[in-house]
Amino acid sequence: MRWLLLLAAALSGAAYSVVAEEGMDGAALYQQHCASCHGTKLEGQPDWRSRGTDGRLPAPPHDVTGHTWHHSDDILFRITRDGTAAVVGDDYESNMPGFGDTLKDEQIHAILEYIKSTWPDRERAYQEAISGKK
Template identity: 50%
Template sequence: MKAEKKNSILKYTAALGAVSASLYLLSYYEAQTLPDMTLHPQNPDLVQRGQVLYSQYCAGCHGDNLEGQPGWQEKKALERRRAPPLDATGKAWRHSDKSLFIMTKFGVHALEGMGTLNSDMPAFEDTLKDEEIVAVLSYVESTWPKGDTDERENTSGPE
């Protein structure tokens, strides 16, 4: 009986070790493959490229001048939230570069949890390359007053 118990403990320990090693390797791999999510609103070439991409992919909802859709702050039951402004009048400037990138690439639900925000914001993972997302967001950030980015939260979900 004691030998069986020792054998079970050894098997459990080995399995736990294998799972731990797998998780470590997975986290290491993910850290090596994460894109650079740093925005560069001071880079004129990147901002210009981002403005062109914004016009093509984002302006239809967020407006030609980043003004958002009318009534964007209204939260009505069973209604889709309207696109918020991305200029300084909205709240996008409060989000970190990483949060903005994740929301754009994977959709707002990637940060806030599936189903709690009734939004039509699509994920651009299959539409835009990582560098293009950085360009769009760099353009957006380039329009904000200089002091706004100093008050940004470390991480935050969508508004």
């Protein structure tokens, strides 16, 4: 029995190492690439609904108090990969850069899955429905 526990511990550690080495840990990737603007606890920047003196909106929260869960997977992926201005168009100005040159598509998906994993069931179900998953 003890050897099974040791084997399970070794395998889970190996799996974690593979995830970390491939850069697919969504929570860690979020902290590294997103938290400086969107907050370590997904809380966003203060007064995120009001434009700053530069005319741009501060980074919104990605927790349940924000509007991230109102958007489909496709939109969230494109905003993260290409930047808000590229997705919105019409010369929209945003501080949100695109991470397509920095992150692999799989890493962006991992970050988005991490964010979605923090939402309550109701918001997660709504977001899945608008993404065509239900």
